[in-house]
Amino acid sequence: MARKKIALIGSGMIGGTLAHLAGLKELGDIVLFDIADGVPQGKGLDIAQSSPVEGFNASLTGASDYAAIEGADVCIVTAGVARKPGMSRDDLLGINLKVMEQVGAGIKKYAPNAFVICITNPLDAMVWALQKFSGLPKNMVVGMAGVLDSARFRLFLSEEFKVSVQDVTAFVLGGHGDTMVPLARYSTVAGIPLTDLVKMGWVTKERLEEIIQRTRDGGAEIVGLLKTGSAYYAPAASAIEMAESYLKDKKRVLPCAAHLSGQYGVKDMYVGVPTVIGAGGVERIVEIDLNKAEQEAFDKSVGAVAGLCEACINIAPALK
Numbered sequence: 001m002a003r004k005k006i007a008l009i010g011s012g013m014i015g016g017t018l019a020h021l022a023g024l025k026e027l028g029d030i031v032l033f034d035i036a037d038g039v040p041q042g043k044g045l046d047i048a049q050s051s052p053v054e055g056f057n058a059s060l061t062g063a064s065d066y067a068a069i070e071g072a073d074v075c076i077v078t079a080g081v082a083r084k085p086g087m088s089r090d091d092l093l094g095i096n097l098k099v100m101e102q103v104g105a106g107i108k109k110y111a112p113n114a115f116v117i118c119i120t121n122p123l124d125a126m127v128w129a130l131q132k133f134s135g136l137p138k139n140m141v142v143g144m145a146g147v148l149d150s151a152r153f154r155l156f157l158s159e160e161f162k163v164s165v166q167d168v169t170a171f172v173l174g175g176h177g178d179t180m181v182p183l184a185r186y187s188t189v190a191g192i193p194l195t196d197l198v199k200m201g202w203v204t205k206e207r208l209e210e211i212i213q214r215t216r217d218g219g220a221e222i223v224g225l226l227k228t229g230s231a232y233y234a235p236a237a238s239a240i241e242m243a244e245s246y247l248k249d250k251k252r253v254l255p256c257a258a259h260l261s262g263q264y265g266v267k268d269m270y271v272g273v274p275t276v277i278g279a280g281g282v283e284r285i286v287e288i289d290l291n292k293a294e295q296e297a298f299d300k301s302v303g304a305v306a307g308l309c310e311a312c313i314n315i316a317p318a319l320k
């Protein structure tokens with residue numbers, strides 16, 4: 001069986017890490033694309049030279065011409081700019097929207113059958129715009145954020161409880177911004193909801209709220225430490241988990257920014273919700289029951305994303 005083809009559009013910090021992980025996991029042959037000529041070629045060659053040592057088989061090439069992504073099975077988009085200390089993700093909207101227009105045209109022309117995972121920020125608005133610019137089916141274009149935000153929540157919880165990260169599950173819904181909604185009721189340690197763990201005395205409500213706030217600020221915490229850009233190891237690992245679920249038809253239940261057409265009362269927007277990712281792309285949107293407080297927090301987050309989509313339409317009226 002021929003290998004799958006994975007196109008990485010944007011070969012910066014996340015793009016390079018994606019290429020390394022996709023190689024190590026033998027997900028397929030990898031094409032790195034970037035407008036910075038030499039960077040995708042250099043990173044591709046460097047990672048290819050690690051393959052004899054690591055023992056993986058994959059071709060890694062770099063390109064600055066969209067023709068190189070022709071026939072890709074998966075495209076992972078990180079093209080654009082990342083924030084620096086003092087900026088919010090939303091400050092990136094204007095510049096990254098223009099990048100999404102170019103990327104959308106490239107994917108439409110050369111990889112119309114791909115499963116597309118957008119990572120570029122502000123995530124929910126950028127994936128929404130990318131789907132429209134590319135014209136690909138809505139179930140084949142998805143945004144990565146919930147897996148990362150949930151991974152951060154899981155890590156912080158595992159450290160608090162001194163248990164394995166493997167035994168902690170978490171769901172973070174809503175937009176990938178300050179209004180994201182980490183759901184205590186649907187996050188568990190070995191199947192026990194956090195709300196029960198509060199009753200069992202494992203953690204106080206106040207401490208749990210601190211952990212939830214740290215999760216919401218997870219991206220900013222790393223931007224503040226790095227000073228030159230934002231997180232890339234965990235974001236890359238999260239997108240690879242999504243790509244693998246598609247390529248291997250694993251049907252993982254993962255929180256992703258997915259196109260909603262009435263689910264959760266939301267129409268024609270991308271917002272983080274639990275999804276099933278398999279060979280059919282986003283095969284299902286899982287509609288969980290939200291209590292009043294959870295619904296209010298989700299609605300507030302949806303409102304923030306709607307504002308960003310409006311801002312996109314003001315810049316690019318064709319998105320309407």
Ligand SMILES: NC(=O)C1=CN([C@@H]2O[C@H](COP(=O)(O)OP(=O)(O)OC[C@H]3O[C@@H](n4cnc5c(N)ncnc54)[C@H](O)[C@@H]3O)[C@@H](O)[C@H]2O)C=CC1
Nearest residue numbers: 010011012013014035036078079080081082119120121235
């Ligand atoms: N969704 C999420 O959870 C996360 C999103 N991000 C976002 O991912 C994006 C990428 O982050 P990094 O890889 O750290 O940034 P980076 O700056 O290291 O890489 C971005 C790359 O995009 C390239 N690029 C710029 N304009 C382009 C264009 N028109 N066409 C093709 N390539 C272009 C640049 O040359 C650069 O190599 C940022 O917008 C960042 O905010 C970062 C972490 C998590």
Ligand SMILES: O=C([O-])CC(=O)C(=O)O
Nearest residue numbers: 083089121219220230231
């Ligand atoms: O914080 C940022 O700018 C990058 C990001 O989205 C994250 O790490 O969650």
